[in-house]
Amino acid sequence: MSLPSTRCRSARTAIAHAAALLAAGAFAAPVLAQSQDQAGNNAAQQAEGLQVVTVTAQKRPQAMQDVPVAVSTVDERAIENQQIVGFSDLTRVAPALTINENPNNNNIALRGIGTFAFSIGIESAVSVIIDDVPVIQQLQAFSNLSDIARVEVLRGPQGTLFGKNSSAGVINIVTKESSEEQEGHAQVTVTSDGERRLETGISGPIGDKLGYRLNAYTGNREGEITNLDTGADLNGERSRGARLRLDFKPTTSLDGRLIADYNKRASKAR
Structure with a gap:
């Protein structure tokens, strides 16, 4: 049931x-x-x-996500927005970068590793490359960051592509190419701590296969330390320089550039 x-x-x-x-x-x-x-x-x-970020960390243009290297890049927009006008200002956007400035030379360290020496005859463990050309002394890179397309900070040993003096890393600086149309810019900087700086540049085509970019700058920074004996200001500097870049493309598969650079920097150490 x-x-x-x-x-x-x-x-x-x-x-x-x-x-x-x-x-x-x-x-x-x-x-x-x-x-x-x-x-x-x-x-x-x-x-x-x-956006695809292109870097030349391996001596050729590549997308940043395809590069098997610990690299931080600072592009033109970040340089302009954060007012990066000197090499030492890069520490604000590259936390692994440490810079110690002294009158004879400047010491650059990545991840706390570098060559801490005051002699200009000692090679640093961090190499500085400007348009694929290594600078002899790190002090040369501190003069000016004008018309820069991007700055790449490569952390770790890079001796395979950049030589034996890059055992701690590489600072790769790439300047802007010549523009397709005539353009120019000028910038004046005046600060409350006694720094005055003038920067100007012009670029454009010369012909169908040749272009140019010319920029110049001058700067004066008063020292923030006063010598009580003489009354002079210490730790300041005067700098000026100019750079001319010619880009030529004779064929669609061949291009080249010629760069002439002049910089002078004097520190007020005494």
């Missing part, structure tokens, strides 16, 4: 489960479609906002 009632309860249970599954499917379909649409919109927004 109990068997039919058991069968009835089983049938009612199966019908209730089926109804629940149908209701869950009816609610899940719009939710799934909405989530797929939202994922597609997010992907589209990311695709529109994603």
Whole structure:
């Protein structure tokens, strides 16, 4: 007598489960479609906002995510927005970079590793490269950061591509190329601590296959330390310089550049 009632309860249970599954499917379909649409919109927004950062950390243009090197890059926009006008200002955007300035030479360290010596005849463990040309003394890189396209900070040993004096890392500085149209700029900086700086530049094409970029600067910074004996201000500097760059492209597969650079920097050490 109990068997039919058991069968009835089983049938009612199966019908209730089926109804629940149908209701869950009816609610899940719009939710799934909405989530797929939202994922597609997010992907589209990311695709529109994603920018490919090109670096030359391996001696050739590559996307930054494809370079198997610990590298931090500072582009032209970051240099302008954060007012990076001197080499020592890079410490604000590259936390692994440490700079110690002294009258004879400047010491650069990456991740706390560098050559801490005051002699100009000692090679540093951090190499400074400007347009694929290594500078002899690190002090040469501290003169000016004018018309810079980007600065790449490569952490760790880079001796395979940049030589034996890059056992701790490389600071790779890339200047701007000549523009396709005539353009120019000028910038005047005056600070409350006695620094005055003038920077100007001009660029444009000379012909179909030749372009130029010329920039110059002059700066004067009063020292923040006063000699009580003589009354002179210490730890200041005077600097000036100019750079001329010629870019030529004789064919579609061949291009080259010729750069002439002049810098003079005098520190007020006494």
